[in-house]
Amino acid sequence: MPARQQLLVLWLSHSDPGSGICAWSRYDAAGSDTGKSGDQDAPPYDSALSAMRDGWRVVQYPIAPTPASGDEFRLGFLKHEFVLERLVETP
């Protein structure tokens, strides 16, 4: 049976995978659990570490760039982006 990928993307409050979740997204190539904006009020786990304990594998650990001089206060995309995957057997 072919395996299909599920992705869980978590933006954490800190670079520690045990820190809390600020934002999250779900993509499901095996079923229908792909999320969309505003479809959940609470994250599926407390942290990336909690997701790992439930079988999710970390495939991206966020880098921690130092801001360029003069750009220290500029804000943009969320930091601490962890990408996790699960492979699901499909019929």
Add this chain to the structure above:
Amino acid sequence: MTTATVHAPLPVSEKPYLPERMAAEWRRLRAAGLLLDTERMARFVADGFLRFESIVPDELNRAVLAGIADGTVTGGGGYHGDPLWSTFAEDHPIGKVFRLPAVRGIIASLVGPEPQYDHHAVHVVQARTGYAQMWHADAAIDAKPHFDIQIMYYPHAVTRPMGGTLILPGSQFRMIHEAEAARYQNFRGQVHTVCPAGTLQIVHHNIWHCAQPNSTDTTRYMFKLRLNPTVRQQRLWNAGDLASAKIHGILNTAQPWHGSDSRLEYINRIKLWRLLIGDPTWDDSLWLGRIENDPQTLISE
């Protein structure tokens, strides 16, 4: 805020943006008690949006909905930079909404009494629409230190199943271009717009937002208007309570999704607050003061 009657805004035939007339109109709005207070302004700086529920009377809401249905209220327009008060006539349903004294006070507090009309659009989410718009900020990436406002006007009540605009409080300092935020689906602290008819939401031009699915049998409408300032946005609200207003707790409270960036958010708020009050040295909790501290006194030989 009172509903005292004040003079009608600029007649469409007059030359716009005369400083003396704008100042006189601003003073009239202040005297009538129609300007925002300092805590409301601090809330706008911290959250990037304000909500005024049921500020438009039902009769006018119904006239606007009828105007959308018969085309009197056009689906969109603008992008030329015209004076607001020359754009929608006094007897036009939308012209009446934005000439309501309370609404004029809000507008004047944020972008001045004679703002520039940027554009408008009637956003329609048809009944039984499952599509959820991607998170985005409108227009293009825009890092100017001051701000435009967008007014989101809901002429009918919006329930959660109708999928009102989803707003991310405190996202106005996040520099993204349009829908580059599409990778995010949900944030802790995101706010679904659920409101009574006649509600206005005033948002900073950079606020992240998206339209939500409509699972009901009723079409949802929202009238959006973008306004540009035509005066320096310094103490345009009623700043008489500036010294006593409890703004520390507002400017020093993070959103649940800010995480470790919360102190950078405070610093960005302080920088905007300095601009708004006209004091480049203002600070809160020494967030900028300790960074800017650069003593020059020499005591060594």
